[in-house]
Amino acid sequence: MEPLYGVLDLLVLRTLVFGPLHGYAIATAIRNSSGEALNIEFGSLYPALKRLELKGWISAKWETSERNRPARVYRLTAAGRKRLRQETSEWSDFVRAVGRVLKSPDPEVGQ
């Protein structure tokens, strides 16, 4: 399942709430936490990281990974944190609204 446009940004920001991660870790974290339901192409994820960095919501630094290799590690900025709160609430509103529509009785399809 492909995530909706803009949701990818939300997922990346959310993943970084728990602490700084490098690109590969972000990819696996999203896959694992969604129970493998969200199959996010690295080809979409990586440009999204660049975009978020350009917008100043995340920042990146070269550090040494747990396996003692150089890795570019991303962390949430203050602006990113604010953005995450805003997008999370918008997303919840969106989900609730779609949910209400789907739960409304539909005479033709029937229950």
Added chain:
Amino acid sequence: MMSFLMMLWKRLGYLLPWRRRAAEQEIADEIRSIAAMAQPGELGSLTLAAEDARTELGWTRLEQTGQDLRYAARAARKSPGFTVAAVASLAIGIGVNAALFSLINTMLWKSLPIRDPETLLVIGRQTQTGLSNRFTYGNYETFRDHVSALTVAGYGTVPLNVAIDGRIEPTLQGHLVSGGYFPLMGLAPAAGRLLGPDDDRVPSGHAVAVLSYDYWRRRFGADPAVVGRAISISGHPFTIVGVSPAEFFGAEVGSSPQFFLPIMMQPVVMPMTADLIARDTNVTSLWIRVLARVKADGSIPRATAQLDALEGSPETEWRLRDKFTGQLEQARLVVGSAATGLSDLRRQFSQPLFLLLGIAVIVLLIACANVGNLVLARAAARRAEFALRLALGAGRGRLVRQVIAESLVLAVPAGVAALAFAYWTAYTLIGYAAIGRDAIVLDVWPDWRVLAFTAIVSAAAGLMLGCVPAIHASRADRSVASLDLARARAVGHAPGPGRALVVLQMALSLVLLVGAGLFVRSLQNLNRHDADVDQRRVIVVRIEPRGSGNRHAPGMATALDQTYRSLITQVEALPGVRSASFARSSPLGQTGFGYQIFRPAAAQAELLTGSIVYPRYFATMGMPILAGRDFNEEDLRTGSPSAVIVNEAFVRTVIGGASPLGTGHGVSEGGGRGAPRRPMNIVGVVKDSRFPALREAARPIVYQTFLQARTGFGGMTLHVRMSELREATVQQIRAAVQAVQPDVPMFQLHSLAEEVDAALVRERLVATLSGVFGLVALVLICVGLYGLMAFAVARRTAEIGVRVALGATPSDIRGLMARQAIGVLLIGLGIGVPAAWIAGRLASAQLSPLLFGLTPADPISFAMATVLLALVTFAAGVVPALRAARIDPIIALRHE
């Protein structure tokens, strides 16, 4: 929002090649590090991810636009003929708009180049007849001394007689300024010093001069050593003390004084007039303009209140008294902004310029329609290309953007060319407007307003002419069938939009031609009267010898009379001169003096216009004497019996049916203050002159000889009629006039034709420009219609071939094509005639001051415009129709 700006900022940074390289290197490094962590193939194509990430650094949308523009530029280069024609017609269309706009801008909106121009004020007198800015010097002193809320400065413009190293310069212009003038402007000198309060203390006691920057540069090569140099003004030694700053030309838009002199030097500089700065209530010359700023502790309401309080008290009364009745004039002081300067040009030209700008917009629309037509024809030819690109997967949006980019590629160079064209046109128009008067100096170098206007007009023109083909392109057929080139050319472009554009052009041109017809015919009406005299061969020059401002001084009148009579004798002796004479009034300048009459048995005096003439004036001006005789030597003599000559209008309105000659008509002349009445002895009647009021019916005028007239001023205007136009004779006349009193300023010498041109400059400007616009429109129509017809012939070649094969004669074919052209013409006229009529109704308030002897609905103008359009239609349609008639059916059928 912040994040958007941040992204924009960073992307701007990546425009720097080294920044971009570093960022790309970092992406490569990161991808490598990630590849080292992941399983092979786990993350898909890492190269693609890196590639997509790299595009995030750039300007995808913009780069696409750049691509469109590059492609469009390439397309434009591939068809140079089309490109040049399109750019040139757009440049002319945009250029005339930009030229008129920059003139309007310079005249109306540019602030003076002084400190805080927005707080500079001007004091004006509001009378029943209008607003004037002219005051007497005494008025200025009253404002200066009794209006504590304002800092005021006064200045007057005068002609100067300047001699440098003993040689007399051609007539120059000076501003006589009060001590507060330069401090009020807040200017710094370009060299030396400017004038200040210390130069404003003793009458005739401050012989110092400030040069204008322009004159300093032209006459002295911007030599700083000029400060301290001695020159002579009206025969009096002056010292140059400084140069005014470069951009400063005084407060009057369009004028360019070469000198600024202390106002205290007026009696020295102008020996011909009375002492205008003396404390004397008899001085009524209105020659001072008063500028002001509010003082730190003042305010405009306080200033207005103080100005209102001036009238009534003998100490501060500023209103003028009528010379005959002694009554105070009805007038009120007003304060206005002088931020953009003062200008007579403004009053005279702002309305015609806006009108012309309106006409120029029509020209631009016609040009756009024309270029749109060309673009459309090309778009039709490129149907196959569009279909191919659609089939290959280009979005329709992208295609539309492409066509718009192509239009912009035409509009942008056109806009740039238009700026140059506009600059040149504006200067030409200024030169044209200045014929027969002082040079008009206007800086029309494009400022940000002109640049913005040109940019907006160019962009609008580009979008406008891009729209139609863009819609066309978006409808292009994606089906593979339409890739067949031949079919693509032949199918599905009904003449629709192209034909509509030509109809639109026709309608707009008709409106334009009707306008041009109206203005040209008005000008003809104004010029019609003068078949009898060749105005180019009549030379007019005003002279005001020393003391002529006060001819009541003992012996002055006789001395002046002698001067004039000897000058007439001298000039008449010159080769090529037919007759010479003096008159009080110049044809279009000053109108003479007040002449009081009493009708038979009337107690109440009436005031008519009086003029002074010497013998042979009427012959010189080509005014026939209808009854009686001209003045003769006898009438000129001191103490000779009273004799006057009147014009037809006088006979018509004052005398009525009675015989005018002699004194039998019973009309008598009054002598002004207390002098006894005496009967008017009319010795001649002349035909009405159309001067000075060219547009109005002639008014009654009474002509007298110099010594018999009762007027305080003695200045006169020399009129010379030459039998042939010879520059040498003109030079001799100039020298003879100058020799009368070499140190007295000489006024400009003009031919009568130049004077008339100057008086009719608005009418000529509007008539000439609208005529030129009309011609441009006709040429554009010709091209547009020819294109449409040629296209139709090419499109219908096969059909015509079949018709000919089936027995149609060449004249049938010609008729077929002619019907198409006539159809376009008729629809164009059907829209254009009512549109022109409605436009005339809507703009009648703007038009009526420029029209003479006709109304906006003038049938002849409409008829001429219609005939012209019909002729052009015929001319443009003839060649394609003939070509159609010659089509060989065999070749035509093979064409398919």
